[in-house]
Amino acid sequence: MTQDLAAWLGHARVDDSVFDLRPDYRALVLVAEDLRPGPSDDISEKLLAHAEEEARGRLAGAAPEELAHVAAWRAAFRAFGAKPQRTRTSVEALLRRVADGLPRVNRLTDAYNAVSIAHTAPLGGEDADRYSGPLRLVRATGEETFETVNAGETAVEHPAPGEVVWRDDAGVTCRRWNWRQCVRTRLTESTTRGVFVIDALDPLTDDDVLAVGTALADALRATSPEARIHSRLLARGTA
Structure with missing residues (x-):
């Protein structure tokens, strides 16, 4: 992994085939250095507990798929x-567990889970130092490798042809847009440099997406x- 995260971020891209599928798609990618990793603590607990209350209020007993952004996804x-x-x-998987x-x-x-449920936006975080080459969102050929865990053992899967996946030079880092992250790049209690992806579709505006990034x-x-x-x-015409 490059030592210059800002320069690495400049090479991130979304393939035109993804924008052809959803022209309204945008990804706000953040890279962060000098992070303090570790187990959950009072600070992270307060962030998540507050977000859970916000999410419960937004749902107000409704199913997550009734929310406009979840329905768009x-x-x-x-x-x-x-x-x-x-x-x-x-984000839907998280919202279903909020109760x-x-x-x-x-x-x-x-x-990052707190921000995701508070703003109803899919959001993933990974260890930037575990990446090989630039981050990009593509339609899979089906030949790419994806490292996961099956029955407690490390396993390798392959995405379906045409599936939307995040990847680097070594393989798929997240399957089905924002469904499941790989083992290789996951955040750990020793991560000090992270990359975070906020996924957005209409009805979220660019201003909404930037507000999620600020949060x-x-x-x-x-x-x-x-x-x-x-x-x-990253948006069509700018990525």
């Missing part, structure tokens, strides 16, 4: 052949006051 998944009843976007409380994973994961930066700085953060918006 369900349509996007159907467009490349995924079944949203079986393959849920990351009983989300699991506490670690400081950094709890922070994420604030949450990361709450856990890591010395964090240095850079961001870049």
Whole structure:
């Protein structure tokens, strides 16, 4: 992985084939250095507990798919052949667990999960130092490798042809847009440099997406006051 995260971020891209599928798609990518990793603590607990209350209020007893942005993501998944009843976007999966409380994973994961459910936006975080080459969003050929865990053992899967995936030079880092992240790049309790992706479709505006980015930066700085953060918006015509 390059030592210059800001320069690495400049090479991130979204393939035209993804924009052809959803011209309204945008990704706000943030890279952060000098993060303070570790297990969940009082700071991350406060962030997540507050976000859970916000999410419960927004849902007000409704099913997550009744929210406009979740419904838009369900349509996007159907467009490349995924079944949203079986393959849920990351934010819908989290929202379905809000009533009983989300699991506490670690400081950094709890922070970005809090922002995701508070703003109803799919959001993923990974260890930037585990990347090989630039981050890009593409339609899969089906030959790419994806490292995961099956029955407690490391396993390698392959995405379906046409599936929307995030990848680097070594393989797929996240399948089905924002459904499941790989083992290789996941955040751990030793991660000090992270990359975070906020996925957006209409009805979220660019201003909405940037507001989610600001909330994420604030949450990361709450856990890591010395964090240095850079961001870049990838959209059709700018990526």
